[in-house]
Amino acid sequence: MALTTDFANVDPGTETAEKKTDYSRYRIVPARHPGRTAGTIFAALVLALILYSTFTNPRWGWNVFAEWFFAEPVLVGLGRTLLLTALAAVSGSILGTALALARVSKSPLLASLSWGYIWLLRSIPMIVLLLVLNNLGYLYETITIGVPFTDKVLFDYPTTQLLTPFAAAFLGLTLNQSAFFAEIVRGGILSVDQGQLEAAAALGLPRRRQAFRIVLPQAMRSILPTGFNEIIGLAKSTSMVYVLALPELFYTVQVIYRRNLEVIPLLMVATVWYLVIMTVLSIVQHYIERYFSRGAVRNPTPLPFQAYFQRFRRPLSAPSASVNGLTLGGSRGTADWRAKGGAVRIHGISKSFGALKVLDNIELSLPAGSVTAVIGPSGSGKSTLLRAINHLERVDGGFISVDGDLVGYTQKGDVLYELKEKDILKRRTDIGMVFQNFNLFPHLTVLENLIEAPIQVRGLSRDEAVAFARELLARVGLSDKIDAYPRQLSGGQQQRVAIARALALRPKVLLFDEPTSALDPELVGEVLDVIKELARTGTTLVIVTHEIGFAREVADTVVFMEGGHIIETGSPAQVFSDARHPRTRAFLAKVL
Ligand code: ADP
Ligand code: MG
Numbered sequence: 001m002a003l004t005t006d007f008a009n010v011d012p013g014t015e016t017a018e019k020k021t022d023y024s025r026y027r028i029v030p031a032r033h034p035g036r037t038a039g040t041i042f043a044a045l046v047l048a049l050i051l052y053s054t055f056t057n058p059r060w061g062w063n064v065f066a067e068w069f070f071a072e073p074v075l076v077g078l079g080r081t082l083l084l085t086a087l088a089a090v091s092g093s094i095l096g097t098a099l100a101l102a103r104v105s106k107s108p109l110l111a112s113l114s115w116g117y118i119w120l121l122r123s124i125p126m127i128v129l130l131l132v133l134n135n136l137g138y139l140y141e142t143i144t145i146g147v148p149f150t151d152k153v154l155f156d157y158p159t160t161q162l163l164t165p166f167a168a169a170f171l172g173l174t175l176n177q178s179a180f181f182a183e184i185v186r187g188g189i190l191s192v193d194q195g196q197l198e199a200a201a202a203l204g205l206p207r208r209r210q211a212f213r214i215v216l217p218q219a220m221r222s223i224l225p226t227g228f229n230e231i232i233g234l235a236k237s238t239s240m241v242y243v244l245a246l247p248e249l250f251y252t253v254q255v256i257y258r259r260n261l262e263v264i265p266l267l268m269v270a271t272v273w274y275l276v277i278m279t280v281l282s283i284v285q286h287y288i289e290r291y292f293s294r295g296a297v298r299n300p301t302p303l304p305f306q307a308y309f310q311r312f313r314r315p316l317s318a319p320s321a322s323v324n325g326l327t328l329g330g331s332r333g334t335a336d337w338r339a340k341g342g343a344v345r346i347h348g349i350s351k352s353f354g355a356l357k358v359l360d361n362i363e364l365s366l367p368a369g370s371v372t373a374v375i376g377p378s379g380s381g382k383s384t385l386l387r388a389i390n391h392l393e394r395v396d397g398g399f400i401s402v403d404g405d406l407v408g409y410t411q412k413g414d415v416l417y418e419l420k421e422k423d424i425l426k427r428r429t430d431i432g433m434v435f436q437n438f439n440l441f442p443h444l445t446v447l448e449n450l451i452e453a454p455i456q457v458r459g460l461s462r463d464e465a466v467a468f469a470r471e472l473l474a475r476v477g478l479s480d481k482i483d484a485y486p487r488q489l490s491g492g493q494q495q496r497v498a499i500a501r502a503l504a505l506r507p508k509v510l511l512f513d514e515p516t517s518a519l520d521p522e523l524v525g526e527v528l529d530v531i532k533e534l535a536r537t538g539t540t541l542v543i544v545t546h547e548i549g550f551a552r553e554v555a556d557t558v559v560f561m562e563g564g565h566i567i568e569t570g571s572p573a574q575v576f577s578d579a580r581h582p583r584t585r586a587f588l589a590k591v592l
Pocket of ligand 1: 381382383
């Protein structure tokens with residue numbers, strides 16, 4: 001108080017300063033941009049010149065143009081062009097996507113076959129391909145389908161009758177389109193973050209579902225601009241099929257101007273129609289791109305029809321669910337959302353990356369329902385251990401079992417059979433994983449993230465999955481975020497959704513890999529609170545963390561790792577206050 005009075009007293013300019021801060025009587029003069037103005041005038045002049053010359057030069061023949069623009073043969077040709085474009089775009093895209101998936105597949109033969117196809121088809125000029133297809137009847141007189149090495153014939157037809165000019169054009173455009181489109185799709189697939197695949201695999205989603213629900217929709221963001229470029233190119237290259245004497249738009253126009261010699265006006269007829277097609281395609285592209293950008297930006301502009309439907313849609317979030325009620329341990333709710341914890345036994349596992357031994361003969365036993373904190377310096381193998389437990393990482397030696405079932409193998413007598421990926425994915429649902437970087441699916445809403453795996457993998461009905469998802473979201477205090485996209489949430493909220501997503505599968509074991517390391521300090525608490533509530537509710541927890549205070553409070557057992565070895569295990573009190581091993585003491589001295 002005294003300070004402000006003094007301050008006012010010593011400042012003699014208070015009154016004038018007040019007058020100066022009253023800006024209401026000032027007038028604003030926008031900045032002048034002489035260069036920009038000159039550019040605008042120049043552009044207007046060029047435009048005027050072009051328009052003047054096109055409409056005053058009689059040789060453009062706009063009256064002939066008008067006469068032919070909607071003429072029947074032109075419209076029939078246009079129809080053929082559109083049909084060819086649409087058919088080749090659809091079949092080329094489907095074939096291209098299949099080729100791209102083949103190229104990134106794990107089968108070397110399939111990948112090479114796809115590579116060879118793309119190499120060949122990208123090398124052959126379009127016009128050559130079209131002519132070869134049109135002359136296929138010369139190479140093979142009939143097309144026959146029969147049972148190999150027998151005389152049985154199921155189908156036999158002369159090639160020339162089967163491969164009409166239209167069929168040849170369709171086939172040529174499709175083959176050519178698919179080769180280029182395959183590389184575009186592959187580029188899109190490569191652009192999707194690896195963490196997305198790991199999250200999908202950790203939820204046990206089948207491979208097909210991973211590809212079509214998680215990877216491709218996200219890849220679409222980078223596929224669409226180049227993909228549409230390709231389709232627009234395709235619409236133009238349909239003009240090339242005139243070499244097959246197929247009366248599409250361009251060929252029709254040629255036939256007409258050879259008769260009436262009005263070359264330019266008829267070429268303009270074709271040009272303007274192509275312009276119309278490209279404009280429509282560009283508009284379609286704009287809307288499709290906007291659709292696939294959902295979740296990619298924090299403030300998406302809704303599509304016109306979306307805004308319309310949103311007004312009529314009943315809000316999804318149940319208003320009754322309390323927001324801050326972190327009552328994971330409580331008995332609220334009807335569904336039995338708690339799983340029985342699994343007992344994890346790790347028998348002498350080892351893992352090397354090249355010459356580097358990352359896990360060296362690890363032995364560990366985690367009773368059902370226990371909470372284990374794994375600590376240790378960076379690079380000591382903590383993440384690799386967690387990833388080995390749910391078989392995201394294959395170990396070189398040793399075994400891991402959950403409730404007696406070996407992870408990754410089935411046992412018949414003394415023989416262990418390695419499981420196929422399909423079966424590994426199914427079993428993985430017993431072991432949930434929460435990642436450092438959350439790895440939520442950004443193109444799906446919070447609700448969709450939560451119900452995807454329960455429906456796909458556990459076979460729940462949508463209603464059951466939604467009811468359970470609501471319950472879980474209430475428990476992590478995020479009921480009001482059910483329709484938000486992950487990028488619209490804070491880091492702490494995203495991690496709480498990620499925990500709810502892992503719980504949605506009712507796992508026996510839940511693995512946390514530094515769940516708070518990517519968070520700002522003030523957001524760490526809200527995530528740790530959720531994990532604290534989870535502890536001792538049944539599920540077995542394994543938590544890699546640097547939060548020593550949290551580990552001390554929550555864990556039954558603390559495991560200290562260094563250089564791929566377990567150096568020390570014990571109760572938090574024992575390890576944190578009275579570590580036996582000097583290395584443990586040295587590490588704790590640094591982090592405490
Ligand atoms: P932590 O989680 O304890 O920091 P990690 O388990 O991630 O350690 O890694 C342990 C060691 O293994 C590190 O030295 C790391 O560089 C190495 N490593 C992990 N994954 C791979 C891999 N896929 N290829 C090669 N080296 C790897
Ligand atoms: Mg790690």
